[in-house]
Amino acid sequence: MAKYGKDPRAIGGLVRDAEVHRDVYVDPEVFDLEMEHLFPNSWIYVGHASQLSKAGDFITANIGRQPVVASRHTDGSIHLFYNRCPHKGVKIASEPCGNTGKFFRCPYHAWSFKTDGSLLAIPLKKGYEGTGFTDTQANDGLSRIKNVVVYRDFIFARLSENGVGFEDYFGESLSTIDNMVDRSPEGKLAIEATPIRYMHTCNWKMLVENQTDTCHPMVAHESSAGTAIKVWQREQGDSKETPMAVQLYGPFMSPYEFYEQSGIRIWPNGHGHTGVANSIHSNYSDVEGYLGQMVAAYGEKRAHEILGEVRHNTVYFPNIMVKGAVQILRNFIPIAVDRTLVESWVYRLVGAPEKLYERALMYNRFINAPTSIVGHDDLEMYERAQEGLKTNGNQWVNLRRLYERGEEPDVTAVINGTSERQMRNQFHAWAKYMTMDMDQPVEAAE
Amino acid sequence: MISEKTITDFIYREADLLDTMQWQAWLDLFHPEGRYWMPLEWQQQDPVLQPSLMYEDLLLMKVRIERLAGERTFSQKPKSRCHHLLQAPQILVCDPAAGVFKARTSFLYTETRGDALERFSGWASHDLVQVGDELKIRLKRIDLVNFDAPFGNIQLFM
Numbered sequence: 001m002a003k004y005g006k007d008p009r010a011i012g013g014l015v016r017d018a019e020v021h022r023d024v025y026v027d028p029e030v031f032d033l034e035m036e037h038l039f040p041n042s043w044i045y046v047g048h049a050s051q052l053s054k055a056g057d058f059i060t061a062n063i064g065r066q067p068v069v070a071s072r073h074t075d076g077s078i079h080l081f082y083n084r085c086p087h088k089g090v091k092i093a094s095e096p097c098g099n100t101g102k103f104f105r106c107p108y109h110a111w112s113f114k115t116d117g118s119l120l121a122i123p124l125k126k127g128y129e130g131t132g133f134t135d136t137q138a139n140d141g142l143s144r145i146k147n148v149v150v151y152r153d154f155i156f157a158r159l160s161e162n163g164v165g166f167e168d169y170f171g172e173s174l175s176t177i178d179n180m181v182d183r184s185p186e187g188k189l190a191i192e193a194t195p196i197r198y199m200h201t202c203n204w205k206m207l208v209e210n211q212t213d214t215c216h217p218m219v220a221h222e223s224s225a226g227t228a229i230k231v232w233q234r235e236q237g238d239s240k241e242t243p244m245a246v247q248l249y250g251p252f253m254s255p256y257e258f259y260e261q262s263g264i265r266i267w268p269n270g271h272g273h274t275g276v277a278n279s280i281h282s283n284y285s286d287v288e289g290y291l292g293q294m295v296a297a298y299g300e301k302r303a304h305e306i307l308g309e310v311r312h313n314t315v316y317f318p319n320i321m322v323k324g325a326v327q328i329l330r331n332f333i334p335i336a337v338d339r340t341l342v343e344s345w346v347y348r349l350v351g352a353p354e355k356l357y358e359r360a361l362m363y364n365r366f367i368n369a370p371t372s373i374v375g376h377d378d379l380e381m382y383e384r385a386q387e388g389l390k391t392n393g394n395q396w397v398n399l400r401r402l403y404e405r406g407e408e409p410d411v412t413a414v415i416n417g418t419s420e421r422q423m424r425n426q427f428h429a430w431a432k433y434m435t436m437d438m439d440q441p442v443e444a445a446e
Numbered sequence: 447m448i449s450e451k452t453i454t455d456f457i458y459r460e461a462d463l464l465d466t467m468q469w470q471a472w473l474d475l476f477h478p479e480g481r482y483w484m485p486l487e488w489q490q491q492d493p494v495l496q497p498s499l500m501y502e503d504l505l506l507m508k509v510r511i512e513r514l515a516g517e518r519t520f521s522q523k524p525k526s527r528c529h530h531l532l533q534a535p536q537i538l539v540c541d542p543a544a545g546v547f548k549a550r551t552s553f554l555y556t557e558t559r560g561d562a563l564e565r566f567s568g569w570a571s572h573d574l575v576q577v578g579d580e581l582k583i584r585l586k587r588i589d590l591v592n593f594d595a596p597f598g599n600i601q602l603f604m
Contacts, residue, residue, distance in 0.1 A: 196486065223513050243505065245506055364497065
């Protein structure tokens with residue numbers, strides 16, 4: 001029985017000022033609606049241009065549930081298509097990445113397509129003469145996604161033909177991507193490593209909310225970060241320098257006051273970040289030679305500006321998180337209402353010392369891997385929530401920390417770092433992007 | 447004198463210590479510079495500048511083991527258990543004169559927690575060194591057959 005259907009009022013009713021109904025996490029119908037509306041209406045991260053360095057290179061991804069393929073054409077341009085042959089629907093690319101040469105060739109009946117998606121050849125083409133084939137969508141080749149923006153090598157796409165433009169959608173939030181790219185002395189990032197993949201049996205939004213949840217680390221991660229500190233204090237002996245590993249784990253145990261003063265910044269359309277004044281990434285050891293490279297590339301003042309911006313987690317609504325200071329992007333890929341694939345990517349700062357890349361890779365396996373002692377307790381919380389939310393005794397999730405009556409949606413503001421306002425910000429955007437293509441949307445796009 | 451049988455017995459005992467959760471005795475099998483490595487790429491060469499699932503020294507392994515017993519280790523309520531099923535180790539090098547001992551062992555590994563059971567297949571590679579009369583682990587490397595697949599929590603040692 002459809003409870004929500006295409007009824008914007010019912011969907012809007014799931015989101016109160018500072019509470020959300022549990023159905024946003026547990027109801028398969030709401031998940032289906034997210035796949036049909038929220039994901040197509042939003043700008044979704046597809047991949048990075050460094051994964052498409054040569055003509056014929058391709059990567060595959062999913063936007064919501066829909067498989068897509070991005071390719072580098074012979075003229076250097078990047079194109080994005082739905083990943084299906086126009087003939088029988090067979091996926092034309094089945095691997096995460098590769099090089100297809102001069103054309104894609106469907107393995108079923110050998111229809112082939114140029115790397116800009118146009119139809120190249122069909123065997124026994126004569127059999128289509130006079131059949132009206134040229135009037136069908138198949139004649140146009142691979143179905144193309146028009147709204148694609150490559151921003152500083154980050155490839156984003158919006159499936160819906162109409163909607164909010166890229167610049168309006170992201171606005172000033174792009175400053176986190178800018179900062180991550182600027183941290184390379186050459187202003188360039190490269191993906192060289194396969195992502196760490198981690199399957200979560202929970203709703204994708206729990207992961208997104210957790211990125212700006214600063215009241216959980218000292219509780220949920222006491223067992224990992226707290227133990228790391230304890231073991232190091234016991235074993236350090238005469239060591240003067242704290243090992244990189246302890247530097248990465250330790251700050252998770254920072255007290256509430258630390259997070260309160262470090263602040264949260266929110267932006268319109270559900271984006272926001274923790275760590276405004278400083279962050280858990282602020283006190284890592286300097287890497288020899290790096291500052292010199294940055295000063296040579298950008299000048300003294302600008303280099304310090306770039307390295308002084310040490311944001312913690314930036315959520316790009318709906319489903320990625322970027323850590324500029326450690327060059328990591330986490331992609332929270334929805335599989336089902338209670339199943340989320342997390343792919344955590346590391347970018348190499350081109351031209352920077354290897355030590356920084358080593359640190360980013362170390363951080364990624366410490367925090368984002370299925371073998372991560374930090375991840376273990378996070379996943380435990382999500383799984384327990386996924387179960388607990390089935391109870392009928394209380395059907396609402398409480399997001400009221402530091403809520404102020406009359407809080408305005410879709411603004412830019414810096415607030416206390418333990419506020420749950422970024423979660424409220426996300427859910428405001430959620431209701432908006434879920435319904436903006438329905439009659440009587442919850443809120444018209446600005 | 448270290449023989450091929452000494453190496454095989456060592457590997458069986460190592461797995462047994464993990465299965466019976468004798469963590470301290472297991473840690474004692476490692477050389478002070480020992481490492482536990484789970485690569486994330488096929489025939490991976492570099493544990494540091496290529497991505498790994500785990501690459502841990504004794505300090506990090508101690509953190510892991512101490513955490514398992516922690517009062518607030520929520521992901522261990524209930525606790526995990528594990529089971530190693532090993533094929534006979536293939537001895538790659540047994541050179542007492544040079545002090546080099548290497549073996550590769552095909553395994554099936556099971557980790558359970560509550561009602562959940564996960565099974566993994568792969569190869570364990572042991573680089574061992576002789577310290578006094580004993581063997582110690584310089585490197586234990588775990589290559590899963592599906593290293594590139596997404597897993598849920600893996601909380602114990604393979």
